[in-house]
Amino acid sequence: MAYRFDFAPVFEQTGLLLSGAGFTLALTAVGAVLGIGLGVTGAVCRAWKLRPFDRLFGVYVEAIRNTPFLVQLFFIFFGLPALGVRMSEWQAAVLAMVINLGAYSTEIIRAGIQATPRGQIEAAESLALTRPQIFRHVVLRPALAKVWPALTSQVIIVMLGSAVCSQIATEELTFAANFIQSRNFRAFETYFVTTALYFAMALLIRQLLVQLGQRYVVGRTR
């Protein structure tokens, strides 16, 4: 007998799914803001070779980009308590996402900073701007504008990657989906709906970041 599709048991849990999706979005929002902040800091240190921070960020970037996100998360949540650092699953999830996005965005933003024409920096120097002023007023916005699409994609990758936070019982969307599926055994229906939700969230975030970029980064102020 053929499998009979029945979505009703999934939709009964709509509240749970939506709250999971909400938590995923919240995790992503906090992770993206702090992660990109960390990335800007790392990118300046690396691009302008600020000793010794450039080396430290170099090691950090390589360590994060060459290890699995799940292992990074487990290390923070299960490993660090051995050093007396205990966190809730939410804290651990946010920290893991910030650290992960921080490493990737360091390299993405660094590319943007290094693409600043030398002459523009010289022009700013000749106008007596300090290095921090040059960074803030001359370098940063064009650099972010150049790499905004790449940064947008990376934020979405991190949002999708947050699914593994379910493994430390962070109650985000995948955790909710696993929970629902374990009750109703409707794996196809549950994960189909969950997939659709992730897809919709990814589209939403992309749209949001495109709009934000147009408004504050890539676009013109008048």
Next chain:
Amino acid sequence: MSLVKIAGLHKHFGTNHVLKGIDLEVASGDVVALIGRSGSGKSTLLRTINGLETTDKGELVVDGTALHDGKGDLRALRQKVGMVFQQFNLFPHLTAGQNVMLAPTVVKGTPKAEAQDIAKEVLLKVGLSDKFDSYPDQLSGGQQQRVAIARALAMRPKVLLCDEITSALDPELVSEVLAVVRQLAAEGMTLIMVTHEMRFAREVGNKLIFMHHGRIHESGDPKTVFADPQTPELANFVGAVQPA
């Protein structure tokens, strides 16, 4: 009293000795043209005057602010020395007006409204008062270069350095930029310019400096220097750039 005083200035790029003891005095209101073959050190000399190139040895004083052997208050120096570049180097994410307002607000802390008045004034001076809200990529090369001049003027510099400012322009746009420079000279602005516009140097300049192998090889009043070069190198150079 000279406004710019350079004494015994030396500069190396690695093992390459590019400035071999430059002595130069520029008085307020002077219009100095620096000429010479590429690699003669003229651009490097110009760039040392606002500290874009460091120096190894020697003294540089601009209006009382000094660098000894390359050390001193660079930012104080740069506030007295404006610079205009061959490639304009406008900030692409800012409008013409914002380009001009940036340094006064950020460096001098000038209130925004006042900076805006300054920007309008200097853009008017370069004939671009209607381009306040235009972005650099909406302007022609000549207009961009005039905005760059306005941007430098907004800091009220004592001396303006011009580094081949017409070399990247289409021929038909050169004259509008030179007209602005000519007007500045007439108003008494002190100018030091590296240029290939020999006729302009002769007409507007009151001092010509011919650089050769990292030294000032010959200098004097442009009209007499061009008409009667004392050294074979300058005679050669003048002959090469303006065949009789």
